[in-house]
Amino acid sequence: xxxxxxxxxxxxxxxxxxxxxxxxxxxxxxxxxxxxxxxxxxxxxxxxxxxxxxxxxxxxxxxxxxxxxxxxxxxxxxxxxxxxxxxxxxxxxxxxxxxxxxxxxxxxxxxxxxxxxxxxxxxxxxxxxxxxxxxxxxxxxxxxxxxxxxxxxxxxxxxxxxxxxxxx
Amino acid sequence: xxxxxxxxxxxxxxxxxxxxxxxxxxxxxxxxxxxxxxxxxxxxxxxxxxxxxxxxxxxxxxxxxxxxxxxxxxxxxxxxxxxxxxxxxxxxxxxxxxxxxxxxxxxxxxxxxxxxxxxxxxxxxxxxxxxxxxxxxxxxxxxxxxxxxxxxxxxxxxxxxxxxxxxx
Numbered sequence: 001x002x003x004x005x006x007x008x009x010x011x012x013x014x015x016x017x018x019x020x021x022x023x024x025x026x027x028x029x030x031x032x033x034x035x036x037x038x039x040x041x042x043x044x045x046x047x048x049x050x051x052x053x054x055x056x057x058x059x060x061x062x063x064x065x066x067x068x069x070x071x072x073x074x075x076x077x078x079x080x081x082x083x084x085x086x087x088x089x090x091x092x093x094x095x096x097x098x099x100x101x102x103x104x105x106x107x108x109x110x111x112x113x114x115x116x117x118x119x120x121x122x123x124x125x126x127x128x129x130x131x132x133x134x135x136x137x138x139x140x141x142x143x144x145x146x147x148x149x150x151x152x153x154x155x156x157x158x159x160x161x162x163x164x165x166x167x168x
Numbered sequence: 169x170x171x172x173x174x175x176x177x178x179x180x181x182x183x184x185x186x187x188x189x190x191x192x193x194x195x196x197x198x199x200x201x202x203x204x205x206x207x208x209x210x211x212x213x214x215x216x217x218x219x220x221x222x223x224x225x226x227x228x229x230x231x232x233x234x235x236x237x238x239x240x241x242x243x244x245x246x247x248x249x250x251x252x253x254x255x256x257x258x259x260x261x262x263x264x265x266x267x268x269x270x271x272x273x274x275x276x277x278x279x280x281x282x283x284x285x286x287x288x289x290x291x292x293x294x295x296x297x298x299x300x301x302x303x304x305x306x307x308x309x310x311x312x313x314x315x316x317x318x319x320x321x322x323x324x325x326x327x328x329x330x331x332x333x334x335x336x
Contacts, residue, residue, distance in 0.1 A: 014192040020185035029181045034202040036316030086254040116325035125293040148204030149317035154256045157284035
């Protein structure tokens with residue numbers, strides 16, 4: 001099963017490698033990781049997507065909670081969270097084919113971040129499926145660089161309301 | 169000085185914590201990290217932003233290059249790269265103030281990812297400055313959750329052309 005962990009940590013050197021190390025020691029790979037600021041500059045949110053046996057993941061989570069600089073660990077699923085990744089994609093595009101790429105960008109809601117003599121760079125935020133789709137839609141163009149952030153996730157409030165039967 | 173490192177690694181358990189660990193051992197904090205897929209499913213790109221003495225960073229880079237699963241290390245600066253982060257922001261919004269938030273979203277090119285009875289979730293991709301600006305523009309609303317991916321960066325081709333004096 002896939003598990004999304006949203007971990008709030010204090011910004012001390014080493015927290016990140018300690019957290020990542022807990023997965024490694026059990027031979028677990030991290031599918032995606034991303035660490036960025038929160039509203040509090042002293043706190044960083046680490047979002048990790050991992051895959052594996054539920055029991056083992058539970059043990060890893062227990063050990064993460066014990067780390068001194070870990071403030072909070074939240075488990076999320078794709079169903080009850082807004083999950084997004086960011087794609088930067090540079091493809092080789094001859095001048096006469098630029099309109100074709102712009103059409104695909106507009107269709108998917110991507111932005112042109114850069115145009116050079118032989119390349120175009122697109123920027124796109126979406127879930128995993130949509131990112132794969134835009135890469136497929138541009139499959140005729142040779143890729144020069146492709147970079148994706150790790151996934152970031154926050155609770156899907158409208159879904160939580162539904163689950164709680166919460167209404168005005 | 170700020171340094172952006174774009175590191176291509178083979179997808180083996182432990183690479184990430186080894187890379188992160190090299191910073192830790194020198195007491196260096198990682199400002200932002202993000203690891204996601206590339207065009208080759210066997211290769212992950214880790215993007216790290218770090219801050220510190222140029223000489224020490226050079227030493228860390230040398231050690232990263234020596235790691236067995238590291239394929240390539242690229243040093244980028246904010247001037248010669250497209251740098252982007254993704255923001256997910258959930259704020260408390262009463263029903264009558266929703267249009268206000270939608271106006272800010274439209275102005276900045278942000279997307280409404282979710283609306284619940286008491287909250288709205290916005291999604292926004294941009295550079296550090298633009299992300300800070302949209303958070304400021306919504307400063308009147310109480311933040312429920314704020315999550316940012318780490319920064320992701322790829323070379324700014326149009327700038328490289330300029331530097332190389334490359335023209336058709």
